[in-house]
Amino acid sequence: MTFQPGQPVRVKRDFPELRGPCHIRTPHYLRGLDGTIERPLGSFANPEDLAFARPAAKVPLYHVRFDQPSLFNEGAKGDTLLVEIFEHWLEAR
Amino acid sequence: MAAPPTGDSIALLERFVAALAARGIVSEEEIATQIERTDRASPEIGARMVARAWTDPAYRALLLRDGTAAAEQMGVSMAGAPPLGVLEDSATLHHLVVCTLCSCYPRMVLGYPPHWYKSAAYRARAVRDPRGVLAEWGTVLPDGVGVRVVDSTADYRWMVLPQRPAGTEGWDETRLASIVTRDHLVGVALPSAA
Amino acid sequence: MDDTPPPATHDLGGAPRFRCTPVDPDDEAPPDAFGKRVDAIRQILARKGLLTVDEMRRGIEALPEAEYHALGYYERWLRSISGIMAEKGVIGAEDLRP
Incomplete structure (x- = not known):
């Protein structure tokens, strides 16, 4: 496990959609944004491979917390968002 | 609102079910049992x-x-x-x-x-x-x-x-x-x- | 220069297109017989190891945008599941043709 609860992370600003058929569980609206690790959720087979019936390695999954109003410059101060994100989509910051 | 399925979709479903049944993959009985089981969750x-x-x-x-x-x-x-x-x-x-x-x-x-x-x-x-x-x-x-x-x-x-x-x-x-x-x-x- | 591509059709979080569309709390629309049948087949195929949820999602995500929004929920599922079963050779592609 690479990341610890409370650790600041950034979602990779990557768009595999540009490189051909793919299946990704990292929402577009979070790419490149800063969040904080809430807690680890265990490891799960990589959906990006499962979707194409390829052998899928298990990847650690985290609950990552984000500031909600800064996502779209809307919403109420202090509100938050919690999202499951796979480790290979996260980098330390 | 949810619209009812189109005639095309209903026909596709029946062709799909027939193909699965013909190959012994899924039977009508299994489908009925599964629906019954799923209906129990609420x-x-x-x-x-x-x-x-x-x-x-x-x-x-x-x-x-x-x-x-x-x-x-x-x-x-x-x-x-x-x-x-x-x-x-x-x-x-x-x-x-x-x-x-x-x-x-x-x-x-x-x-x-x-x-x-x-x-x-x-x-x-x-x-x-x-x-x-x-x-x-x-x-x-x-x-x-x-x-x-x-x-x-x-x-x-x-x-x-x-x-x-x-x-x-x-x-x-x-x-x-x-x-x-x-x-x-x-x-x-x-x-x-x- | 911003090289950010637009979100895929299914990737709806924050989509401006629906920003002012109301959500109707009374819109329950429980599945009809068609929906329940599709749903049951999905579960049976998954249990038999012939289909993962991610394969089904990938098939739904591949639907053209107009079709994605025009089709009902379980109609999308059916398009995806039947297509993937043909793609994997579980059934023949010809089995699905009228």
């Missing part, structure tokens, strides 16, 4: 889990630690189902569950998702304007309560453990379960004693 299961968590601290701890085990303890078969995660509301925090990428939903303990949960509007707006979405249900949070939107993107299915409402002191589990609805377990509304 929000009453989730409501019973919440009521028990409100009255039994050990069960509450289990529910928050391992929702799957807590569901099993209520007699729900979770074999083959995605893990169930439960998020607890507090005096300062309220959870709202959405799936922006598809429509992940804790079906084992809530049954089939309602149409609005699967709608493009709900999926688009819940992460952008959560309090506006809550207002569609007439839900206004007390001052000092923050919203935490939960975008269900991966392997878990999420359910909310709401706060036990005031005025329910001394109620037994059955009575408590009777005031908990599907909307409370998704987080678009809050239970009340009335």
Whole structure:
């Protein structure tokens, strides 16, 4: 496990959609944004491979917390968002 | 609103079922048995889990630690189902569950998702304007309560453990379960004693 | 220069297109017989190891945008599941043709 609860992370600003058929569980609206690790959720087979019936390695999954109003410059101060994100989509910051 | 399936879709389904049956992969009997089993899941299961968590601290701890085990303890078969995660509301925090990428939903303990949960509007707006979405249900949070939107993107299915409402002191589990609805377990509304 | 591509059709979080579309709390629309049948087949195929949820999602995500929004929920599922079963050779592609 690479990341610890409370650790600041950034979602990779990557768009595999540009490189051909793919299946990704990292929402577009979070790419490149800063969040904080809430807690680890265990490891799960990589959906990006499962979707194409390829052998899928298990990847650690985290609950990552984000500031909600800064996502779209809307919403109420202090509100938050919690999202499951796979480790290979996260980098330390 | 959900439109009925087109004639093309109905014909495609019957060709698909016939092909699966002809190859011995899925039979009509298996389909009927599966529908019967799926129909048995309903929000009453989730409501019973919440009521028990409100009255039994050990069960509450289990529910928050391992929702799957807590569901099993209520007699729900979770074999083959995605893990169930439960998020607890507090005096300062309220959870709202959405799936922006598809429509992940804790079906084992809530049954089939309602149409609005699967709608493009709900999926688009819940992460952008959560309090506006809550207002569609007439839900206004007390001052000092923050919203935490939960975008269900991966392997878990999420359910909310709401706060036990005031005025329910001394109620037994059955009575408590009777005031908990599907909307409370998704987080678009809050239970009340009335 | 911003090289950010637009979100895929299914990737709806925050989508401006639906920003002002109301959510109708009374719109329950429980599945009809068609929906329940599709749903049951999905579960049976998954249990038999012939289909993962991610394969089904990938099939739904591949639907053209107009079709994605025009089709009903379980109609999308059916398009995806039947297509993937043909793609994997579980059934023949010709089995699905009228």
